[in-house]
Amino acid sequence: MTTVSMTVNGKAVSEDVEDRTLLVHYIRDHLRLTGTHVGCDTSQCGACVVHVDGRAVKSCTMLAAQAEGADIKTIEGLADGDTLHPVQAAFKEHHGLQCGFCTPGMIMCAVDMIRRIPNLDEKTIREELEGNLCRCTGYQNIVKAIKAASEEMRA
Amino acid sequence: MSGTGIGQPVRRKEDQRFITGSGRYTDDFQLEGQAYGYFVRSPHAHAKIKSIDSAAALAADGVVAVLAGKDLAADELGGLICGWMVHSKDGSEMKAGAHPALAVDRVRYTGDHVAIVIAETLAQAKDAAELVEVDYETLPSVSDGLKALESGAPQIHDEAQGNLVFDWELGDKAATEAAFASAAHVTKFSLNNNRLVPNAMEPRAAIGAYEPASGDYTLYTTSQNPHVARLVLSAFVQLVPEHKLRVVAPDVGGGFGSKIFIYPEETVCAWAAGKVKRPVKWTAERSESFLADAHGRDHHTDAELALDAEGKILGLRVHTTANLGAYLSTFASSVPTYLYGTLLSGQYNIPNIYVTVDGVYTNTAPVDAYRGAGRPEATYVVERTLDAAAREMKLDPAEIRKRNFISEFPHQTPVIMNYDIGDYPASLQKALELIDYKGFANRKTASESAGKKRGIGFSTYIEACGIAPSAAVGSLGAGVGLWESAEVRVNPTGSVEVLTGAHSHGQGHETTFAQLVSERLGVPIDNVEIIHGDTNSVQFGMGTYGSRSGAVGMSAIDKAIDKVVAKAKKIAAHMMEAAESDIEFADGNFTVAGTDKQLAFPEVSLAAYVGHQFPTDEIEPGLKEGAFYDPTNFTFPAGCHICELEVDPETGATEIVKMVAVDDFGRIINPMIVEGQVHGGIAQGIGQALLEHGIYEPESGQLLTGSFMDYTMPRADDLPHFDVGLTETLCPSNPLGIKGCGEAGAIAAPAAVMNALSDALGVMDIPMPATPHTVWSILQQTN
Ligand code: FES
Numbered sequence: 001m002t003t004v005s006m007t008v009n010g011k012a013v014s015e016d017v018e019d020r021t022l023l024v025h026y027i028r029d030h031l032r033l034t035g036t037h038v039g040c041d042t043s044q045c046g047a048c049v050v051h052v053d054g055r056a057v058k059s060c061t062m063l064a065a066q067a068e069g070a071d072i073k074t075i076e077g078l079a080d081g082d083t084l085h086p087v088q089a090a091f092k093e094h095h096g097l098q099c100g101f102c103t104p105g106m107i108m109c110a111v112d113m114i115r116r117i118p119n120l121d122e123k124t125i126r127e128e129l130e131g132n133l134c135r136c137t138g139y140q141n142i143v144k145a146i147k148a149a150s151e152e153m154r155a
Numbered sequence: 156m157s158g159t160g161i162g163q164p165v166r167r168k169e170d171q172r173f174i175t176g177s178g179r180y181t182d183d184f185q186l187e188g189q190a191y192g193y194f195v196r197s198p199h200a201h202a203k204i205k206s207i208d209s210a211a212a213l214a215a216d217g218v219v220a221v222l223a224g225k226d227l228a229a230d231e232l233g234g235l236i237c238g239w240m241v242h243s244k245d246g247s248e249m250k251a252g253a254h255p256a257l258a259v260d261r262v263r264y265t266g267d268h269v270a271i272v273i274a275e276t277l278a279q280a281k282d283a284a285e286l287v288e289v290d291y292e293t294l295p296s297v298s299d300g301l302k303a304l305e306s307g308a309p310q311i312h313d314e315a316q317g318n319l320v321f322d323w324e325l326g327d328k329a330a331t332e333a334a335f336a337s338a339a340h341v342t343k344f345s346l347n348n349n350r351l352v353p354n355a356m357e358p359r360a361a362i363g364a365y366e367p368a369s370g371d372y373t374l375y376t377t378s379q380n381p382h383v384a385r386l387v388l389s390a391f392v393q394l395v396p397e398h399k400l401r402v403v404a405p406d407v408g409g410g411f412g413s414k415i416f417i418y419p420e421e422t423v424c425a426w427a428a429g430k431v432k433r434p435v436k437w438t439a440e441r442s443e444s445f446l447a448d449a450h451g452r453d454h455h456t457d458a459e460l461a462l463d464a465e466g467k468i469l470g471l472r473v474h475t476t477a478n479l480g481a482y483l484s485t486f487a488s489s490v491p492t493y494l495y496g497t498l499l500s501g502q503y504n505i506p507n508i509y510v511t512v513d514g515v516y517t518n519t520a521p522v523d524a525y526r527g528a529g530r531p532e533a534t535y536v537v538e539r540t541l542d543a544a545a546r547e548m549k550l551d552p553a554e555i556r557k558r559n560f561i562s563e564f565p566h567q568t569p570v571i572m573n574y575d576i577g578d579y580p581a582s583l584q585k586a587l588e589l590i591d592y593k594g595f596a597n598r599k600t601a602s603e604s605a606g607k608k609r610g611i612g613f614s615t616y617i618e619a620c621g622i623a624p625s626a627a628v629g630s631l632g633a634g635v636g637l638w639e640s641a642e643v644r645v646n647p648t649g650s651v652e653v654l655t656g657a658h659s660h661g662q663g664h665e666t667t668f669a670q671l672v673s674e675r676l677g678v679p680i681d682n683v684e685i686i687h688g689d690t691n692s693v694q695f696g697m698g699t700y701g702s703r704s705g706a707v708g709m710s711a712i713d714k715a716i717d718k719v720v721a722k723a724k725k726i727a728a729h730m731m732e733a734a735e736s737d738i739e740f741a742d743g744n745f746t747v748a749g750t751d752k753q754l755a756f757p758e759v760s761l762a763a764y765v766g767h768q769f770p771t772d773e774i775e776p777g778l779k780e781g782a783f784y785d786p787t788n789f790t791f792p793a794g795c796h797i798c799e800l801e802v803d804p805e806t807g808a809t810e811i812v813k814m815v816a817v818d819d820f821g822r823i824i825n826p827m828i829v830e831g832q833v834h835g836g837i838a839q840g841i842g843q844a845l846l847e848h849g850i851y852e853p854e855s856g857q858l859l860t861g862s863f864m865d866y867t868m869p870r871a872d873d874l875p876h877f878d879v880g881l882t883e884t885l886c887p888s889n890p891l892g893i894k895g896c897g898e899a900g901a902i903a904a905p906a907a908v909m910n911a912l913s914d915a916l917g918v919m920d921i922p923m924p925a926t927p928h929t930v931w932s933i934l935q936q937t938n
């Protein structure tokens with residue numbers, strides 16, 4: 001067992017976990033923040049993307065213990081109260097989701113993408129989405145949503 | 156009605172919870188006292204189980220129980236079923252072997268279910284599963300459908316000698332032979348339809364729970380059809396009587412067919428909960444999804460097309476070998492037969508068709524419906540073979556299609572289906588314009604000068620959706636009727652709850668169904684709640700698959716609304732002291748014809764429950780109506796998809812430059828959602844054509860493409876932008892004119908892509924998936 005302490009969505013948390021506990025399982029099973037999903041066992045799908053110290057990270061690729069002291073943001077912490085983050089709003093406006101399972105990871109990935117890259121064009125967005133799988137949408141409306149949010153946030 | 160009614164691109168009501176992370180999928184549930192299940196699976200494709208020793212596992216930390224096939228057998232539980240009886244040519248019933256949820260003495264594919272280890276934590280269950288000692292005697296295995304039929308192939312089920320489950324036929328053999336005898340041209344073409352792994356992004360999951368006080372069971376599960384799951388688990392598996400079992404399918408993260416079926420894991424979790432008297436939770440790891448979700452497709456087909464000198468089709472003869480896997484999954488037998496052979500007429504006037512299908516057991520994961528289910532396979536056969544004919548006869552692929560289009564409706568095909576309506580030239584024409592067919596020659600020349608090979612390919616597909624008229628499918632072997640149910644509950648304040656037997660796992664029913672209610676009753680869409688996915692709240696329903704929820708599910712709602720309106724009119728008549736026949740209802744208001752008297756819908760709904768203003772001995776109080784809607788025919792969405800692509804001969808890499816889809820789905824409730832369905836379908840279709848392949852190693856029967864590292868899922872940068880258009884002929888077979896849109900992309904796209912590739916390479920015979928290596932190899936041979 002290891003004691004892990006970190007900040008999640010602005011709240012300090014601390015708990016004993018088994019050493020092998022992945023960050024994603026800590027978030028889902030211990031903190032009960034189930035918006036972060038698990039879609040694979042090979043770090044290929046991106047359903048588990050959260051922000052670790054402001055950067056998008058697949059939370060299935062790190063141990064909870066490795067996030068010791070980190071500032072974590074999950075999909076539940078993205079909106080500002082009742083006001084959706086522009087990326088969340090854009091996913092709804094442009095029908096960037098169907099079953100919603102990939103969506104939290106897509107949105108967290110997109111927020112980071114927009115932060116890092118000014119003037120996102122379609123090709124860049126598609127390349128940046130390499131690590132996130134969606135089986136429902138064919139990506140077109142996800143790309144559209146990210147582009148729209150990016151433009152709105154830069155304006 | 157504008158704004159939120161039929162035809163409006165209303166933003167989805169369900170999105171709010173998904174974009175904020177507050178969706179509730181099965182794995183998100185944590186039940187009080189739940190234990191975790193982990194399955195011991197066969198590492199072999201085919202083996203005898205000589206013994207299972209679970210002593211060490213039972214002694215391990217946290218282990219609650221280890222249950223195996225003999226425990227299931229001791230409880231006298233039935234096996235899993237295949238719900239569609241198919242007959243062979245000689246009239247005999249298909250030869251189905253037993254399908255126990257946990258293997259008893261034999262495993263038949265890699266990943267087959269041997270035991271469940273239940274422990275306090277998932278980690279403990281996994282650790283202990285390593286300690287379960289299974290003594291296997293391995294047997295030779297076969298994973299290829301054609302090889303399984305060869306003499307000397309390993310025998311998989313005693314019941315099906317030579318591994319042949321059925322040899323089915325449809326159509327008039329003699330008439331088709333005569334058509335071939337009179338043909339000016341005969342095209343022969345052999346094709347594969349590659350095995351696909353559905354890979355909904357949410358893995359399957361189940362939590363079984365047992366309530367000792369009442370003896371009630373609850374199963375939370377990733378299901379497209381919770382009532383059917385309950386029926387099978389009670390009536391066939393005989394776990395517990397139907398009224399003692401509640402099945403809940405909460406938010407479900409995509410299905411594409413793979414979550415229709417009643418699988419071993421879900422069955423075992425429900426049963427095990429009763430054994431250990433606490434909830435048992437299992438969530439598939441992705442590698443388990445690869446191994447044990449029902450796969451799709453996997454056909455080998457030889458097709459022959461007879462044509463006259465002008466390229467008019469005289470006859471089609473098809474023989475298909477369908478790999479059904481190691482057990483017959485829930486609807487496995489229907490997919491390569493009645494959902495396939497019946498669509499072989501395509502959009503064409505084909506006077507004679509004869510098809511035979513061998514359904515074959517192999518040592519692979521069971522194969523069942525996957526997006527399109529039989530219809531993509533049929534479209535692929537027809538559209539590819541027709542292109543082969545056009546190429547041989549030096550006809551333009553658009554022209555040969557035009558010459559053969561059905562133009563009069565209703566049209567009876569020689570393979571059961573009666574097409575009710577369509578306008579095939581219209582969608583072809585619109586697609587030709589969208590892709591700028593006239594400019595293609597110039598674009599091809601430009602590509603050539605850049606060292607690239609450009610091709611264009613068509614797929615004028617048809618599908619049968621809105622499944623289905625119950626008596627019709629019953630006569631074809633279905634074990635159930637395929638109607639749908641709805642209950643429309645108007646509350647006293649005029650808000651509305653709709654309980655539907657359909658299930659949404661991405662389709663957006665909470666929005667589209669509410670649009671229908673809003674349109675018909677004039678109720679704001681926010682005052683409409685769509686309730687689905689829980690057998691405790693919803694009356695029996697058949698679930699969502701086969702693009703049926705619009706055509707069948709919404710028609711049931713529409714029928715129930717008719718009854719609500721009829722009753723509300725009666726009440727309004729009393730309230731306004733007018734004759735019932737004078738009451739009109741529009742835009743949410745009841746009026747008396749020729750007067751200015753009017754009542755708003757909530758005034759009447761309130762009165763219905765107060766019961767003061769009408770004689771309750773004549774009219775019962777309350778405003779709640781139900782309907783079961785059985786369609787009168789299948790629906791026939793159809794359209795034209797055109798793909799334009801470029802191949803780099805140096806690398807064999809294919810880039811889709813343009814993908815155009817023009818579809819006729821009948822009436823559209825929400826164009827935004829329909830477009831999204833088309834996008835998703837095309838993505839899966841392109842995935843099949845270029846990327847995806849479920850491959851078993853022939854010697855060992857191991858699944859080689861068993862993870863996202865090996866199985867190529869379409870990613871954002873593998874796919875082009877899709878240009879989507881619509882044409883519309885209203886479906887006459889249901890009150891709303893809807894045909895269904897969920898599968899068109901997956902049905903149409905593979906043939907369009909592969910025809911384009913054939914055009915680029917000048918070669919018809921290209922297997923799917925046409926990976927860069929495949930394409931490059933073909934180019935080496937042909938250069
Ligand atoms: S669950 Fe982390 S990448 Fe798939």
Ligand code: FES
Nearest residue numbers: 098099102134136
């Ligand atoms: S919306 Fe279903 S996987 Fe992306």
